[in-house]
Amino acid sequence: MRIGELARRTGVPVPTIKYYLREGLLPPGERTSPNQVRYAETHIRRLKLIRAMLEVGGLSIAAAREVLAEVDSPGRALHGMLGAAQSAVSRAAAERGTEEEWERAEREVSELVRRHGWAAKPGNPGWRALVQIVVTYRDLGRGELLDLLDRYAEAAGELALAELDMVARAPSADGKVEGVVLGTVLGDAAMAALRRIAQEDASLRAQIRPHSA
Amino acid sequence: MRIGELARRTGVPVPTIKYYLREGLLPPGERTSPNQVRYAETHIRRLKLIRAMLEVGGLSIAAAREVLAEVDSPGRALHGMLGAAQSAVSRAAAERGTEEEWERAEREVSELVRRHGWAAKPGNPGWRALVQIVVTYRDLGRGELLDLLDRYAEAAGELALAELDMVARAPSADGKVEGVVLGTVLGDAAMAALRRIAQEDASLRAQIRPHSA
Structure with a gap:
């Protein structure tokens, strides 16, 4: 889907999505042509998780990035993840x-x-x-x-x-x-x-x- | 006591005490001469409470002021105080x-x-x-x-x-x-x-x- 649809389906405004992309909270979409980027269902889920951490959990952008970096490390044991989320x-x-x-x-x-x-x-x-x-x-x-x-x-x-x-x-x-x-x-x-x-x-x-x- | 002793006894630096006075978190001392102000034991206790709220509780200055205003209202029922502290x-x-x-x-x-x-x-x-x-x-x-x-x-x-x-x-x-x-x-x-x-x-x-x- 294009960024507009991603915004519509998550309720997160396009400028906010672009901000999360710049801040490295949201992984980039797939560039399908020089001026078109495609986003997947996983982006929807990730956006919801970001909003939950920031708005309901009250995390800062930096803290959310730290947690997500941990979440994205392949093969990470749950115990290490818990420690990172806690910190x-x-x-x-x-x-x-x-x-x-x-x-x-x-x-x-x-x-x-x-x-x-x-x-x-x-x-x-x-x-x-x-x-x-x-x-x-x-x-x-x-x-x-x-x-x-x-x-x-x-x-x-x-x-x-x-x-x-x-x-x-x-x-x-x-x-x-x-x-x-x-x-x-x-x-x-x-x-x-x-x-x-x-x-x-x-x-x-x-x-x-x-x-x- | 003078502000220097208040600082020494609480471990809160003089500029920080002056900041709390300006922000209305700490009630003013008693002016005993044009350039001398005296502070009481109650100031020590209040300073400790302020530090606890800000440093350990993580409250903002505005939130701490709100709680203290409630604490200082005479005749306030505990139930109202709890509501103010919660908010x-x-x-x-x-x-x-x-x-x-x-x-x-x-x-x-x-x-x-x-x-x-x-x-x-x-x-x-x-x-x-x-x-x-x-x-x-x-x-x-x-x-x-x-x-x-x-x-x-x-x-x-x-x-x-x-x-x-x-x-x-x-x-x-x-x-x-x-x-x-x-x-x-x-x-x-x-x-x-x-x-x-x-x-x-x-x-x-x-x-x-x-x-x-």
């Missing part, structure tokens, strides 16, 4: 706090990981982020919020198993790859959205008024 | 998909909320985001991922109860308010971090290689 969606956390605070938090995160029987390593992008969060909670004198981390961890563990199982059941290799990207990027967004709804419900039921306490 | 940390989702797709997704989200016995309303910032996620999953032909939403919802519901309970147990009104902000902003970050770690573990155990499937 791309994780913001680098600023390091704050003293060396002692940092070391204490590192120890606590290690213990939490051990407690949940997880084989993950400190190089995981979530690991460093979690250490920073622990330092922050304590810096604000809200160490009691750390008790919640075990509840979060338990939920995260159960969800990860369900997510991986879902990915494993995808019929094709490409489907598995896409499942990892969607599970990581859209899974975070879905969890955050559901937390808002559940919190509103819990708050409506409690109706705690801080100034009448 | 500030939620990105506006682009609306994609046809009207029918959108309506179908709206119905499914309503049903999910009903299934979990939640009293939340469609105005909740998570609600619209979730509808968009459902549209996206289906647009990509990955409707089977929707089965995960009930698992996410169950986990989110349990966590919300634990979070609200933690907030309710804070000894002071200010502590409750801060707990809501931290629970919303840092809770999202903590959950995302733990999901990365749990996913790495699940993936290590599975070691599914897509191209050998």
Whole structure:
């Protein structure tokens, strides 16, 4: 199909498609004559995946490119893909706090990981982020919020198993790859959205008024 | 204390403190002479909260200001505060998909909320985001991922109860308010971090290689 039809079928405007081509997010079409380029069904699918990452997942162009480069590496193991998708969606956390605070938090995160029987390593992008969060909670004198981390961890563990199982059941290799990207990027967004709804419900039921306490 | 001591005690550089003052994130100090301003202990606490929101929570200056304005409104009920904190940390989702797709997704989200016995309303910032996620999953032909939403919802519901309970147990009104902000902003970050770690573990155990499937 020509670029106009690609735009029509995906709802993505032609200038935006050209931008994705220039940025290397979308592979080029096949040039069939000096001024005609043909696009395939795979371009439709790829465009939808790009839009999902950018608009729903909130990734930057650079982060989306990083994930797609990983998706496009032939023979890549799913485990490596997951790591790439995770790194791309994780913001680098600023390091704050003293060396002692940092070391204490590192120890606590290690213990939490051990407690949940997880084989993950400190190089995981979530690991460093979690250490920073622990330092922050304590810096604000809200160490009691750390008790919640075990509840979060338990939920995260159960969800990860369900997510991986879902990915494993995808019929094709490409489907598995896409499942990892969607599970990581859209899974975070879905969890955050559901937390808002559940919190509103819990708050409506409690109706705690801080100034009448 | 003078601004230099405030900087030393919080680790936030003087120019950054001045920037937060100009942006209205930090309330002005007390002018004690034409060229001397004094800051109080409350400024230390507020600076730490600002850094937590910006650096760990990833909020923009505008979003942080919105949350703090809510925190500073006297007599504000916790429920309203939660709504403000939620709106500030939620990105506006682009609306994609046809009207029918959108309506179908709206119905499914309503049903999910009903299934979990939640009293939340469609105005909740998570609600619209979730509808968009459902549209996206289906647009990509990955409707089977929707089965995960009930698992996410169950986990989110349990966590919300634990979070609200933690907030309710804070000894002071200010502590409750801060707990809501931290629970919303840092809770999202903590959950995302733990999901990365749990996913790495699940993936290590599975070691599914897509191209050998």
